Every structure is written in structure tokens, then in C-alpha cells.
Amino acid sequence: MQAIRRALYSGTREGVFHYVTLLAALGLVALVVSIFLVVTLQSAPAWRAFGLSFLTTSIWDPMANQFGAVPALLGTVITAVLALAVATPLSIGTAVFLSEIVPQSWRRPLSFVVELLAAVPSVVYGLWGLFVLAPWLRTGLGQLLADYLGFLPIFAGPSLGIGVLTASLVLAIMVLPTITAISGEVMRGVPPELREAMFALGATRWEVVTKVILPSSKSGIAGALLLGLGRAIGEAIAVTMVIGNANLIPVSLLAPAQTMASLIVSEFPEAFDLHLSALLLLATLLFSITLIINLIAAWFFYRPSQHVAATAKGSVWAKLLRKGS
Amino acid sequence: MAQGVNIENYSFWYGRTQVVKNISLSAPVRQVTALIGPSGCGKTTLLRSINRLHELHPGTKAEGRIAIGEEDIFSAAVDPVDLRRRVGMIFQKPSPFPHLSVFENVAAGLRLHGLAQGKEVAERVEACLRKAALWEEVKDDLGRKGALLSGGQQQRLCIARALAVEPEVFLMDEPCASLDPVGTMRIEELIRELKHDYTVVIVTHNMHQASRISDQTAFVLSGELVEVGRTKEFFLAPQDPRTEAYLTWKIG
Numbered sequence: 001m002q003a004i005r006r007a008l009y010s011g012t013r014e015g016v017f018h019y020v021t022l023l024a025a026l027g028l029v030a031l032v033v034s035i036f037l038v039v040t041l042q043s044a045p046a047w048r049a050f051g052l053s054f055l056t057t058s059i060w061d062p063m064a065n066q067f068g069a070v071p072a073l074l075g076t077v078i079t080a081v082l083a084l085a086v087a088t089p090l091s092i093g094t095a096v097f098l099s100e101i102v103p104q105s106w107r108r109p110l111s112f113v114v115e116l117l118a119a120v121p122s123v124v125y126g127l128w129g130l131f132v133l134a135p136w137l138r139t140g141l142g143q144l145l146a147d148y149l150g151f152l153p154i155f156a157g158p159s160l161g162i163g164v165l166t167a168s169l170v171l172a173i174m175v176l177p178t179i180t181a182i183s184g185e186v187m188r189g190v191p192p193e194l195r196e197a198m199f200a201l202g203a204t205r206w207e208v209v210t211k212v213i214l215p216s217s218k219s220g221i222a223g224a225l226l227l228g229l230g231r232a233i234g235e236a237i238a239v240t241m242v243i244g245n246a247n248l249i250p251v252s253l254l255a256p257a258q259t260m261a262s263l264i265v266s267e268f269p270e271a272f273d274l275h276l277s278a279l280l281l282l283a284t285l286l287f288s289i290t291l292i293i294n295l296i297a298a299w300f301f302y303r304p305s306q307h308v309a310a311t312a313k314g315s316v317w318a319k320l321l322r323k324g325s
Numbered sequence: 326m327a328q329g330v331n332i333e334n335y336s337f338w339y340g341r342t343q344v345v346k347n348i349s350l351s352a353p354v355r356q357v358t359a360l361i362g363p364s365g366c367g368k369t370t371l372l373r374s375i376n377r378l379h380e381l382h383p384g385t386k387a388e389g390r391i392a393i394g395e396e397d398i399f400s401a402a403v404d405p406v407d408l409r410r411r412v413g414m415i416f417q418k419p420s421p422f423p424h425l426s427v428f429e430n431v432a433a434g435l436r437l438h439g440l441a442q443g444k445e446v447a448e449r450v451e452a453c454l455r456k457a458a459l460w461e462e463v464k465d466d467l468g469r470k471g472a473l474l475s476g477g478q479q480q481r482l483c484i485a486r487a488l489a490v491e492p493e494v495f496l497m498d499e500p501c502a503s504l505d506p507v508g509t510m511r512i513e514e515l516i517r518e519l520k521h522d523y524t525v526v527i528v529t530h531n532m533h534q535a536s537r538i539s540d541q542t543a544f545v546l547s548g549e550l551v552e553v554g555r556t557k558e559f560f561l562a563p564q565d566p567r568t569e570a571y572l573t574w575k576i577g
């Protein structure tokens with residue numbers, strides 16, 4: 001009797017527990033799907049009005065109800081790629097230092113400082129970019145580039161302080177902790193006996209890093225870079241504050257421009273009808289791009305035969321969730 | 326050129342814990358010396374001192390002398406990176422570089438030290454794989470990733486990799502611990518071959534293995550060298566009561 005009762009009782013409890021967690025999981029999926037559906041449905045009018053020409057024309061004029069996404073698309077790609085180009089050597093270097101060189105006792109506090117960078121709110125980065133970086137670029141680096149390399153279209157002046165370069169540098173700092181934390185995690189996942197085997201062959205620390213650690217973490221590092229790219233593409237507030245918000249095809253790095261995210265943020269409050277729909281079409285595009293990038297990143301982490309990535313993947317996804325990127 | 330190893334009054338500390346206590350021991354040239362003892366007795370630390378691998382970890386301290394041939398490995402003139410090329414090491418867990426092919430695993434050391442160029446690399450790789458008794462099993466597909474081999478094959482690959490840089494001494498840290506009996510048997514055969522050209526120091530938990538392959542056996546307990554002797558005499562007539570106790574617990 002006792003046994004039967006216990007089995008029944010715990011059976012119900014197990015059952016309730018089972019359904020509560022199932023509901024939570026399904027709710028989450030439903031939420032993502034519904035967000036995507038609502039955004040997509042509301043973008044339908046713009047899609048009907050412009051179709052593929054939305055992606056190929058460059059006039060963005062709400063007054064004339066004319067919307068082409070090329071400047072924002074280009075602005076997004078250029079700032080994100082530039083940010084990644086700046087952040088990659090810094091993050092990989094930091095990750096190697098934290099994983100391979102710094103003594104064990106210093107690793108935790110230093111990693112913590114790097115991860116703190118990820119906890120700074122975007123708007124604070126935006127303010128810093130606007131009030132510290134932009135003035136410095138205007139009179140410093142930007143002015144130098146305009147003075148000496150201004151004959152090249154990509155460095156054509158005047159140096160305004162705000163624009164593509166400033167946005168890219170702010171983004172670089174913002175993606176740095178993501179790339180550093182994840183690629184460092186992947187490097188620490190390299191089995192210690194591989195390091196020791198290389199040392200035992202008579203390798204220097206530099207050779208161990210370049211010939212064992214980096215090659216066996218390359219898949220995970222590629223994933224980390226993609227997550228950084230996704231974050232750079234999707235960042236809105238900080239970019240909006242420093243990019244100058246001009247719907248022009250960015251030619252000079254010193255000139256103001258627009259990204260998809262910054263365009264949505266800066267025009268959404270006053271938009272209605274077709275204008276609003278065009279912004280939502282932009283949002284659908286942005287959502288799809290970041291989704292694809294994250295899927296490719298996931299493929300890099302879960303790729304079979306990469307035992308290194310496999311050992312690190314748990315913590316990688318834990319980190320990902322924590323950062324909400 | 327094979328060299329003997331001479332350990333004199335060697336002590337080692339992790340932080341404040343002394344794990345090797347004033348050990349003196351010689352590993353004669355072209356013989357197999359087995360280090361046995363319970364887990365955590367300091368035998369692996371002693372082994373890893375011979376190629377100064379322990380120095381990679383901060384907070385350790387060593388005292389005493391270890392010589393390879395006539396040369397004190399702790400003298401200022403010895404670069405630990407160069408020393409490690411001269412002292413091959415095989416680890417408990419087979420550790421082929423997972424991103425490299427069988428061929429490139431063996432060639433890794435050659436390329437690292439610029440020991441061979443062009444066609445010579447392939448010749449050296451083949452010679453080492455033959456010496457490690459792996460050539461026949463891998464010759465048809467040298468481009469396959471080293472990590473795809475079986476555990477025993479991986480361990481022989483690691484031996485081939487270590488052979489390629491022509492070490493003077495071979496250190497083995499429980500090389501069969503993760504292998505099945507067949508894999509173990511093949512490694513033991515290989516060790517018997519290797520000792521014609523190299524000095525071998527092997528740490529093992531398996532006393533049968535020590536008695537099968539070694540010429541000399543040393544028993545380490547709590548960081549102290551309890552007894553060392555010719556393997557046959559060591560197992561048949563141990564001098565120290567602690568050795569006898571250890572042998573009978575384990576074997577009896």
C-alpha cells in the first residue's frame with residue numbers, strides 16, 4: 001500500500017514538474033516565433049511596395065515615401081567588419097594571455113575585468129563614444145587621417161568626430177569581451193596533455209600557442225568571432241549615438257552614416273504607415289541576418305570531430321545566455 | 326646518443342608540501358628503470374623533473390642535482406627548451422595533436438627544430454613509425470588525423486613523434502594506463518626494443534609490467550626512495566619490509 005501510494009504521489013509530482021518545465025520551454029519557443037511573425041507581418045506593406053528593390057536602391061526619403069536599404073546595409077556591414085578587424089587581434093591576444101600565460105591566481109580577477117566590459121550598458125558606451133572618443137578622434141586620429149590620407153576617398157575629410165570610424169571603434173570595444181571570453185574558454189578546453197606533449201618536444205611557449213593551442217581551437221575561435229559579429233551587427237543604441245545618422249552610402253570612414261539598427265532606433269518614434277513598415281522590414285532583415293550568423297556560430301561549436309570545441313561548448317552557451325547576445 | 330640519468334639528493338616542493346624527499350637514483354644507460362609506488366608518492370613528479378616539465382607550474386621548488394650523462398640539467402648553461410628536445414616523454418593519456426595528420430604528428434618535432442628538410446622529412450617519419458611498430462598499420466593513409474587511431478596506436482604514434490627528435494632519454498608516465506591488454510603488450514614489446522638505443526625511465530602502477538620490462542626497479546613511498554635494485558632480485562627478495570608489504574598487498 002505504502003509503496004503504491006508513494007509511487008502515485010511522486011508520479012503526480014513528477015508529472016506536474018514535467019508539464020511546468022515543458023510549458024516554460026514551449027512558451028519560450030512561441031515567444032521567439034511570435035516576435036518574428038509580428039515583425040514580418042507588419043513589414044508586409046513595405047515588401048509589397050518595394051520588393052527586392054528595397055535591397056538594391058539607396059534613396060531613403062520618408063517624405064517621398066521612398067525607401068531603399070542600401071546605405072543602412074552597407075553601413076552595418078562596414079562598421080561590423082571594421083569593429084571585428086580591430087577587436088580580433090586584441091581579443092585573441094587577451095584570450096591567449098589569460099589562458100596560457102598569466103599565472104593561475106591572476107586568471108580569475110583578470111577574466112572578471114574583461115567580462116565586466118560586457119556588463120557595461122550600451123548607452124554608457126554610447127556616451128563614452130560621444131563625449132570622449134569622438135572629440136579625441138575629431139582633433140587627433142581623424143584629423144591626422146584627413147590631413148595626410150585625405151586624398152583617399154575612404155579618409156576624405158572633414159573630420160567630424162562622429163561617423164563610421166567612431167562607431168566601429170565603439171563596437172570593437174563592445175564585442176571584445178564576448179570574443180575574448182568565448183575564445184579563452186575554448187583555449188582552456190585544449191587538453192593539458194597536448195600542451196605538455198608540445199613542451200616535451202622542446203617547444204617554447206610561443207610555439208605551443210601558435211602550433212597547438214590556436215590550431216586546435218580554431219573552430220571555436222571562428223564561432224566566437226561570429227558571435228562578436230552578430231553582436232556588432234545588432235547593436236543599436238551606442239551606434240545611434242556616435243554614427244551621425246545620415247542615410248548616405250558610407251564612402252569615407254570619417255563621414256556620418258547609418259546602420260540598420262541605428263536607423264530603426266532613430267526613426268521609429270516618428271514613423272507611421274509605410275515608413276513604419278519599411279523600418280520593420282529592416283528589422284526582419286536584421287533578425288534574419290543575426291539568426292543566420294548565430295546558427296553558423298553554433299555549427300562551429302557543435303561540429304563533430306572537434307573535441308576541443310565540444311569540451312568547451314557547455315560553458316560557451318552558458319556564457320552566451322548570460323550575455324544575452 | 327643515449328645517456329644515463331643520475332639523480333643526487335633531489336628534493337621537490339609544491340608550495341610548502343615536499344613531495345620528493347632527498348632521492349638519489351641512477352638510471353643506467355640503455356636500460357629500463359621502473360618507478361613504482363602508490364598514487365601521489367612523488368614518482369611522477371620525480372619523472373617530470375628529469376625534463377624540467379615541472380617548471381611550467383609556478384610555486385614549485387627543487388633542490389639537488391640531476392645529471393644527464395655528465396651534464397647537470399639545472400646548470401645555468403642548460404636551456405630547458407633545449408633539454409626537453411633531448412628528453413622524450415610519453416604521457417599517461419595518448420596525446421597526438423588532434424589537428425594534425427599521422428604524418429604531421431611525427432614531423433612536428435622535425436619541423437619545430439628544423440632537423441630535416443624536403444624529402445628527408447618523409448624518410449625520417451617513416452623510420453620513426455617503423456621504429457615505433459606503427460608503420461604497417463598506417464602507411465596506406467598517413468594523411469588521416471592522428472586522433473582517429475585506436476588508443477594503442479595513438480600511444481605508438483606519440484612514441485614515434487618523440488623518437489623523431491632523437492632524444493637521449495625516454496621518460497614514460499604510465500604509458501599503458503589507458504590501453505587494453507593488447508595495446509599494453511605492444512607498448513611493452515616496443516619498450517624492450519627501445520632500450521637497445523635509449524635509456525628508459527618508466528612510471529607504472531602495474532607491478533607485473535615493471536617486472537616484465539624493467540632491468541631496475543625503484544620503490545617510492547611518501548616522497549622517499551625506499552628501495553632500488555635489479556628487477557629480478559627486487560621482486561624475489563625485497564630488502565625493506567615496506568617493499569615487501571607493498572608487493573604482497575598488490576601481487577598476493
